[in-house]
Every structure is written in structure tokens, then in C-alpha cells.
Amino acid sequence: MRRALAGFLLAFLVVSPSGLASESSPTLRELEGELMCPTCEGETLVESDAPAAERVRQLIRRMIAGGAAKSEIKGELERQFGPQILAAPPRRGFDALAWLLPLGGMAAAAVVVGLLAWRWSRGGGEPRPPAADPSRNGRPEPEPELERRLDEELARFD
Amino acid sequence: MAGRLRLTAQALSIALVAGLLGLLVWKIATDEKSPVPQAMKAGKTVPAPGFSFERLDRDGRLSLESLRGKVVVINFWASWCGPCKEEAPALEAAWRRHRNRGVVVVGVDVEDVASDARRFARENGLTYPLVHDGAGKTIERYGLTGLPETFFVRRDGKIVPKQVAGRIDEEELEEGIRLALST
Numbered sequence: 001m002r003r004a005l006a007g008f009l010l011a012f013l014v015v016s017p018s019g020l021a022s023e024s025s026p027t028l029r030e031l032e033g034e035l036m037c038p039t040c041e042g043e044t045l046v047e048s049d050a051p052a053a054e055r056v057r058q059l060i061r062r063m064i065a066g067g068a069a070k071s072e073i074k075g076e077l078e079r080q081f082g083p084q085i086l087a088a089p090p091r092r093g094f095d096a097l098a099w100l101l102p103l104g105g106m107a108a109a110a111v112v113v114g115l116l117a118w119r120w121s122r123g124g125g126e127p128r129p130p131a132a133d134p135s136r137n138g139r140p141e142p143e144p145e146l147e148r149r150l151d152e153e154l155a156r157f158d
Numbered sequence: 159m160a161g162r163l164r165l166t167a168q169a170l171s172i173a174l175v176a177g178l179l180g181l182l183v184w185k186i187a188t189d190e191k192s193p194v195p196q197a198m199k200a201g202k203t204v205p206a207p208g209f210s211f212e213r214l215d216r217d218g219r220l221s222l223e224s225l226r227g228k229v230v231v232i233n234f235w236a237s238w239c240g241p242c243k244e245e246a247p248a249l250e251a252a253w254r255r256h257r258n259r260g261v262v263v264v265g266v267d268v269e270d271v272a273s274d275a276r277r278f279a280r281e282n283g284l285t286y287p288l289v290h291d292g293a294g295k296t297i298e299r300y301g302l303t304g305l306p307e308t309f310f311v312r313r314d315g316k317i318v319p320k321q322v323a324g325r326i327d328e329e330e331l332e333e334g335i336r337l338a339l340s341t
Contacts, residue, residue, distance in 0.1 A: 038269040038294065051238035055271045080272055082293030108170075115163065 026070035031060050034087050035077060044087050056085075194309075194317065195301035203316040203341075206232070206309065207299035211289035214267060214275050220289050222264075222311070229256075229338040230311040231263045231331070234296065236270040237278035239305045241325040246282040252331045253286040260313070261335055262287065268305060269294040310334040312341055 022030075029046075037048035038056065045053050056077065063073045077085045089095035142150070197204040210221035222230065233249055235242035253263040263286040267275040272290050279288055296302065300309065308326045310318040318337045322330050 038292070052236065052269055055238050055274050059271045059273070080290070080292040081269065084293065112167070 023070050026064060026073060028057065028060055028064060031070065031073060032057070035060075035074070036085055036087055038081050038085060056081075192299055192301040194299075194321075197317070198319055198321045201319045203312070203319060205315055206230070206311045206317045207296070209266070209289075209291070209296055209299070211266070211291050214272060214279060214288040214290050215284075220264070220287055222315075225262055225264070225311075226315050227260070227313055229259075229261045229313060229335060231261065231335065231338075232266060232300075232309045232311060233263065233326070234266045234268050234300070234302055234305055234307045236268050236305050237274040238270065242306045243278070243282065245306055245325045245327070246278075246284060248326060248328045248331055250282070250284055250286065251328065252335065256335055259339070261339070264289065266291050266296055268292075268296060268302070308334070310338040312338045 032046035033044055035045045035056065037043045037045055037050050037053040039050050039052040040048045043050075043053075045056060059077070060073055063076065068076075074086065078090075083090055083095065089098040091099050192207065193204050194207065206222060208222050210219055210223070212218075213220050222232075231249070231252065233245075235246075249263055249265070253261075265279075265284065265286060265288040267288060267290050269292065270290070272292065275288065275290060278284075300307070303323055306325060308322045308331075310320060312318060318334060318341065320334050320337055322334070
């Protein structure tokens with residue numbers, strides 16, 4: 001269980017879009033999807049044809065041509081425009097919470113489900129209702145008081 | 159065991175909701191609006207929001223605070239902005255004309271690539287101080303609605319209620335500087 005959870009967390013951290021992308025030879029296309037237009041509300045570079053977005057594209061082209069790695073390009077843009085230029089929050093400092101909270105939530109949910117499953121498998125759950133009496137033919141079980149009174153009434157006819 | 163687990167889960171849920179509510183309240187409480195646009199509309203003076211940015215024209219930083227005692231013409235611009243190019247000669251001329259009278263023109267380059275801004279300054283022969291606000295922090299502080307935009311700050315650090323949104327010409331520059339010097 002613990003191993004599976006650790007494996008899941010590791011896979012989530014490593015197999016993310018930025019992790020899959022090439023670090024050493026980035027393309028403009030992939031960076032356009034991971035960076036925001038500086039002057040547009042909620043638009044990535046790929047979605048924007050604003051003049052400022054075009055300037056950023058030109059800078060990325062120049063840096064790619066100069067052999068810069070993906071992290072260097074993103075680092076330079078973050079230095080110039082601040083962290084809001086990144087489409088996904090950086091995995092450090094306060095921004096790391098945006099990554100850690102969902103993971104923590106999923107881990108907590110997995111622990112709760114695991115605990116519940118463990119309890120159920122141990123028979124510690126709610127008491128089960130008694131098995132239905134086939135002779136009752138689906139009718140409900142009479143209440144004890146009602147049954148007692150019924151027995152007394154019937155006893156009179158004996 | 160079951161009761162304790164349920165209590166813990168409930169306490170965690172309440173703590174989570176309380177935490178999220180706290181974040182919301184904090185965000186609302188700290189999300190202050192700029193007083194500048196209201197003051198401009200009402201014809202009132204307000205202290206110019208401070209800033210400190212890296213310089214584009216040389217190494218180091220420049221803060222508005224360091225210019226207290228001088229009249230400051232703050233021009234917000236970017237190299238990708240067409241009207242900014244058109245108004246650049248007027249700003250440069252005003253800077254050359256008034257620099258000996260305690261007037262400083264400061265160009266705040268907003269949401270721009272620094273190397274493009276430097277090239278813009280070279281191509282347009284700008285010699286007044288230029289700073290780089292790549293993250294656009296001044297946009298909210300000054301309530302900017304677009305670029306270019308120009309403000310005039312008096313010697314006491316307050317903004318003259320004359321703001322020029324869009325391309326500024328020599329006449330508007332002279333009027334703004336005159337107002338800032340006279341008050």
C-alpha cells in the first residue's frame with residue numbers, strides 16, 4: 001500500500017507535461033503552451049497574437065537559436081516578467097502548494113478509503129440485518145410487543 | 159475507533175473549510191484598488207504610488223522615492239506599443255529642455271522584453287532614465303488603462319491631477335510640467 005502510494009506520487013511528479021518535454025532541445029511550440037502572454041488575461045502564448053506575445057516569441061526563438069535549455073528560457077522569462085509568465089506555478093516556495101495540496105488531498109482520500117476497506121474486511125462495520133426468514137414470504141418481522149399481544153389473543157382460542 | 163475516526167475526519171474538514179475561507183478573506187482584504195484613477199477624475203492630488211525597478215539605461219535600480227524634491231514625469235511605455243514610438247521624441251525634448259530646472263522624465267517599460275526595450279531606447283535616442291517593470295506591477299498601482307500613459311509628480315511626491323492616456327504631445331507635456339512646478 002505504502003509502496004503503491006509512493007510510486008503514484010513519484011509518477012505524478014515526473015510524468016507531467018513539462019517533465020515529458022525535452023529539456024535540452026526545446027521547441028517554440030511546446031514553450032508557447034507553457035508560457036502566458038504578458039498582456040492578455042488568462043491566455044497562453046499559443047492562444048495570443050498580441051504584440052507583447054509576439055515579442056516574447058521572438059525572444060524564445062533567439063534563445064533557442066542560441067542553444068538555451070528549456071529551463072534557462074523559462075528562468076529568463078520569469079526573471080523579466082515574474083512568475084505569472086508561467087502557465088503552471090513553479091514547484092517551489094509558496095507556489096508549490098498548488099502542486100502539493102491536490103497530492104495531499106489524493107493521499108488523504110486514499111488513506112481514508114484504505115482505512116474503511118480495512119474496517120469492512122475485518123467485519124467492524126455496521127451490524128448487518130438478520131437474514132430474511134424464507135417462511136415469512138417477504139413480509140416484515142412483527143414488532144415484539146405486537147407479537148406478544150398476538151400470542152395472547154391466539155392463546156384465548158386454544 | 160470508528161467514533162474517533164469520524165471526529166478526526168470532521169475536524170479536518172472543518173479546518174480545511176476554515177483555511178480556505180481565511181485565504182479568501184486575506185485575498186479580499188489585501189486586494190487594494192489604486193486611488194489614482196478616482197483622484198484624477200475628481201481633480202484631487204494623491205501621493206504617487208512608489209516603485210523601484212532595475213534600470214534599462216544603466217546598471218542598478220531607480221526608485222521614485224529617490225527623486226523626491228524633483229518634478230517627475232512618469233511615462234509608461236513598451237517597445238511593442240506604436241504610439242509610444244510616436245511620442246518618444248517629445249519626451250526626450252522635454253527632458254533636455256527641463257532637466258536643469260529639477261525635472262526628471264522617467265520611462266517605465268511595462269510588460270516588455272528588456273532587450274527590446276533597450277533597442278527601442280537606442281533607436282529613438284532616449285537619454286532619460288528608463289526602468290523595467292516586466293511584471294507590470296505599476297499597472298494596478300497607477301490604474302493604467304493602456305499604453306502609453308503619462309503622469310506628472312510634484313516635488314512633494316503628489317500626482318498632479320492631469321493624466322494623459324495615449325500619445326502625449328509637446329503641448330500637453332509643457333502644461334503638465336508647468337502645473338507640477340507651480341504647485
